[in-house]
Amino acid sequence: MHHANVIIGSHTWGITYVPLEDRIECLDTSIIISDRLSIADVRTLIDTATLRPLERTYRTFVISTTQILSDAQNALLKLFEEPNLNTVFYVIIPREDILLPTLRSRMHILAREEVHTSNSNFDIFLQKGYSERLDMITQKLKSEDSQWVMDIVQGLSLYAHTSHDTELIHDVLMVESHVYANGSAKKMLLEHTALTLPSTV
Numbered sequence: 001m002h003h004a005n006v007i008i009g010s011h012t013w014g015i016t017y018v019p020l021e022d023r024i025e026c027l028d029t030s031i032i033i034s035d036r037l038s039i040a041d042v043r044t045l046i047d048t049a050t051l052r053p054l055e056r057t058y059r060t061f062v063i064s065t066t067q068i069l070s071d072a073q074n075a076l077l078k079l080f081e082e083p084n085l086n087t088v089f090y091v092i093i094p095r096e097d098i099l100l101p102t103l104r105s106r107m108h109i110l111a112r113e114e115v116h117t118s119n120s121n122f123d124i125f126l127q128k129g130y131s132e133r134l135d136m137i138t139q140k141l142k143s144e145d146s147q148w149v150m151d152i153v154q155g156l157s158l159y160a161h162t163s164h165d166t167e168l169i170h171d172v173l174m175v176e177s178h179v180y181a182n183g184s185a186k187k188m189l190l191e192h193t194a195l196t197l198p199s200t201v
Contacts, residue, residue: 003087003088004080004083005089005109006090006093006096006104006110007091008093008113010147010150011092014111014113015064017110018062022060022088022090023062026056027055028053028059028060029062030045030059031064032045032061032063033064033065034064034065035067036067036069036180037063037069037072038069039069039075042075042076049084049087053086058085059084060088060089060090061087061088061089063090063091064093066093066098067098068093070100073100076103077102077103077106080107081106094150121155122155122159126155134191137190141186141190149186149190152190153175156172156175157172157176160172168196168197171193174189175189175190175192
């Protein structure tokens with residue numbers, strides 16, 4: 001059993017690769033789902049990781065996030081370098097490049113989701129007219145559908161690089177660098193995307 005495991009892919013796919021006994025609800029299991037993991041989150045994690053297990057022989061931490069701030073990664077690095085032998089970590093992230101190389105080197109890749117060029121959410125989004133795209137963005141953000149947002153951003157990235165459109169690629173990089181940040185104007189960024197992409201309608 002590895003102390004620190006990383007699963008690269010979507011949350012709904014990645015959670016299935018966490019052994020059932022390590023994600024079943026009990027006093028020794030902590031599941032954290034967050035758009036952004038901050039230093040405060042990691043400090044709380046460290047405090048909990050020092051506690052002795054109550055129901056099992058070890059504690060399990062499942063962390064699913066789309067972004068880990070650099071100071072939070074440095075704190076995780078210290079935690080993984082000097083691990084409590086009674087803890088096991090599973091970190092689910094959408095892309096490997098989210099991790100700093102130093103932190104990545106301390107983690108075992110447990111599973112990696114196969115990347116498909118087909119992205120149904122993005123394909124549907126692309127086929128809509130401009131006003132329909134804006135309506136979809138409003139509805140999805142209101143329902144806090146973070147997987148849909150991720151699909152749109154990933155689909156946009158693939159579309160832009162395939163098209164070799166320099167201006168579109170620049171826009172993609174701007175959206176990718178800001179959309180997952182805490183307090184980001186997701187609606188404004190996605191609306192910019194909706195109006196930048198060509199419409200087939």
